[in-house]
Amino acid sequence: MNKRLTVAVAAIALICLCTTCFFAGCNGDEGDYNYYEVPDADNVYAEGEEFAKGWSNGNNGYALAGETDAEGNVTKDGAEAQRLIDVTPSPRQLDFMEMEYYTFVHFGMNTFTGNEWGTGDENPKKFNPKKLDTDQWCEAVKASGSKGIMITAKHHDGFCLWPSEYTDHDIAASPYKDGNGDILAELTESCEKYGLEMGIYLSPWDMHEESYGDTEKYNEFYMNQLRELLDGRYGPDFDGDGKGEIFCVWMDGAKGEETSKEFYYKMDEWEELIHELQPGCIAANMGSEVRWVGNEAGVSRESEWNVVSRGDTANQNWQTSEDQQEELTSVNATAEDLGSRELLVKYQDLVWYPAEVDVSIRKGWFYHWDQGPKSLEHLLQIYYKAVGGNSSLLLNVTPDKKGLIPDKDVERLKEMGEAINASMSEPMAVESISVGDGTTMTALDAATTANLLDESTYDGYTLSKENNEYVIEIKLDEPGQLGRIDLREDQRSSQRVEEFEVWVLNSETGKWQLIGDSTIIGNRRILMFENAPTTDTVRITIKQSRSNPVLRSISLYEKVTTDTQE
Numbered sequence: 001m002n003k004r005l006t007v008a009v010a011a012i013a014l015i016c017l018c019t020t021c022f023f024a025g026c027n028g029d030e031g032d033y034n035y036y037e038v039p040d041a042d043n044v045y046a047e048g049e050e051f052a053k054g055w056s057n058g059n060n061g062y063a064l065a066g067e068t069d070a071e072g073n074v075t076k077d078g079a080e081a082q083r084l085i086d087v088t089p090s091p092r093q094l095d096f097m098e099m100e101y102y103t104f105v106h107f108g109m110n111t112f113t114g115n116e117w118g119t120g121d122e123n124p125k126k127f128n129p130k131k132l133d134t135d136q137w138c139e140a141v142k143a144s145g146s147k148g149i150m151i152t153a154k155h156h157d158g159f160c161l162w163p164s165e166y167t168d169h170d171i172a173a174s175p176y177k178d179g180n181g182d183i184l185a186e187l188t189e190s191c192e193k194y195g196l197e198m199g200i201y202l203s204p205w206d207m208h209e210e211s212y213g214d215t216e217k218y219n220e221f222y223m224n225q226l227r228e229l230l231d232g233r234y235g236p237d238f239d240g241d242g243k244g245e246i247f248c249v250w251m252d253g254a255k256g257e258e259t260s261k262e263f264y265y266k267m268d269e270w271e272e273l274i275h276e277l278q279p280g281c282i283a284a285n286m287g288s289e290v291r292w293v294g295n296e297a298g299v300s301r302e303s304e305w306n307v308v309s310r311g312d313t314a315n316q317n318w319q320t321s322e323d324q325q326e327e328l329t330s331v332n333a334t335a336e337d338l339g340s341r342e343l344l345v346k347y348q349d350l351v352w353y354p355a356e357v358d359v360s361i362r363k364g365w366f367y368h369w370d371q372g373p374k375s376l377e378h379l380l381q382i383y384y385k386a387v388g389g390n391s392s393l394l395l396n397v398t399p400d401k402k403g404l405i406p407d408k409d410v411e412r413l414k415e416m417g418e419a420i421n422a423s424m425s426e427p428m429a430v431e432s433i434s435v436g437d438g439t440t441m442t443a444l445d446a447a448t449t450a451n452l453l454d455e456s457t458y459d460g461y462t463l464s465k466e467n468n469e470y471v472i473e474i475k476l477d478e479p480g481q482l483g484r485i486d487l488r489e490d491q492r493s494s495q496r497v498e499e500f501e502v503w504v505l506n507s508e509t510g511k512w513q514l515i516g517d518s519t520i521i522g523n524r525r526i527l528m529f530e531n532a533p534t535t536d537t538v539r540i541t542i543k544q545s546r547s548n549p550v551l552r553s554i555s556l557y558e559k560v561t562t563d564t565q566e
């Protein structure tokens with residue numbers, strides 16, 4: 001777990017996260033989230049006709065781990081499928097993936113100076129929120145469906161929101177509560193009250209700290225601050241052992257330009273300390289457990305893979321020339337393909353490294369009076385694309401100089417939570433589920449059906465190749481119009497599905513109609529439909545998978561009247 005991704009990955013993330021994107025104002029385009037346009041009648045089969053027409057469940061699409069050929073040798077495809085699915089999440093990563101959506105709070109000295117980046121020599125007297133209310137933060141983000149809050153305990157300017165023993169550049173030197181304030185302690189109480197997890201951003205870049213630039217000395221300083229933040233004094237104590245829990249420490253790779261080339265962050269040591277003090281705490285962004293999605297616009301890939309290459313060594317089965325070796329080390333965080341079979345076959349060293357989408361509700365990460373929140377449509381688009389596209393969503397909010405999330409943003413967060421709830425609160429009632437090849441179908445027993453309909457539990461159903469199970473048929477209690485389909489794989493068995501389709505039996509025409517197709521599923525894949533025909537039977541066909549798909553859950557949601565793009 002301690003090996004790092006290549007320098008190329010880190011360097012690109014560093015530049016984009018901290019300069020390019022903000023200054024270029026890359027705020028994301030609205031309007032590109034896919035509601036699936038249901039195609040017209042050309043993709044239909046009459047009932048009874050062979051369903052699985054035109055696609056293969058052979059090696060190309062559905063190689064089983066360890067599959068043997070006619071001579072009894074393990075096939076190349078089978079061995080490769082096994083190699084890929086052998087990469088699975090750590091228990092800590094598995095738990096973290098249940099968070100799905102949580103909130104960044106950028107609040108600090110920059111809030112009072114109007115900067116995105118400070119200088120490190122700001123006067124602490126400038127920091128003076130008069131109405132700071134962390135309950136207001138928690139109430140607002142909770143209403144949006146968020147499960148936790150991550151606070152900028154220290155941003156690049158080095159000003160600390162908690163009284164730190166290791167610096168004078170902190171809240172104790174500010175007028176806030178006459179120097180007796182501790183915003184992390186206040187947030188701890190509020191998180192406990194609202195049932196939200198708490199995370200911490202501790203900027204590795206520290207413009208104020210004298211030892212910054214000296215690897216050894218600064219390392220000691222940073223580790224000391226980590227100890228203060230993670231020794232149990234902060235974070236809600238949900239397990240009741242008297243010590244607070246921190247769910248995530250978020251570290252970016254930003255570094256002062258004036259530092260020497262020899263100066264570096266000892267990320268491995270930091271991560272070790274984080275896990276020693278808080279065994280459940282994830283190291284994100286430049287940490288080795290959750291990867292940056294590659295932009296700050298809230299955009300994730302169509303196929304977001306959890307198993308990716310470290311980008312350093314060639315797979316022994318893949319012959320490399322010098323040029324190809326060069327290509328191998330150039331995998332970077334912003335590449336479109338990080339995890340296809342075609343790509344991974346070239347690499348020896350694979351890791352479980354799921355994506356996190358970080359984006360601000362406003363243009364900036366800190367509060368600026370002349371900015372406002374993104375539209376509801378834009379936020380929903382970001383949410384469905386990230387959470388519904390096998391990524392975590394870290395949505396930033398910006399408390400103002402008073403110390404409050406602005407009213408407009410509070411309202412927008414509420415609308416967001418309400419819209420998601422309206423579309424996805426109560427799944428359509430299911431009569432039965434069966435599996436097979438589309439012609440011969442076998443009903444699942446009641447217990448398996450219940451597991452498969454329960455999205456909160458990992459257990460579901462593993463499709464069998466021997467029985468030609470690549471079609472899953474869901475019979476509904478009542479006919480209805482699909483608005484959302486929400487699929488989950490059991491990530492304990494890695495990420496397997498590479499391509500699938502959704503079909504419905506059109507109640508009017510009596511024919512099967514293709515209404516959507518997509519690539520990966522992973523932790524969660526949500527497809528949205530605006531004009532699906534009325535149906536009482538839905539089929540999901542797995543077209544390609546790395547060995548048998550292991551499904552955690554299937555949830556179908558009926559279209560609601562408010563549920564349109566407009």
Ligand SMILES: [Ca+2]
Binds near residue numbers: 236237238240241243
């Ligand atoms: Ca505890």
Ligand SMILES: [Ca+2]
Binds near residue numbers: 458459552
């Ligand atoms: Ca389940």
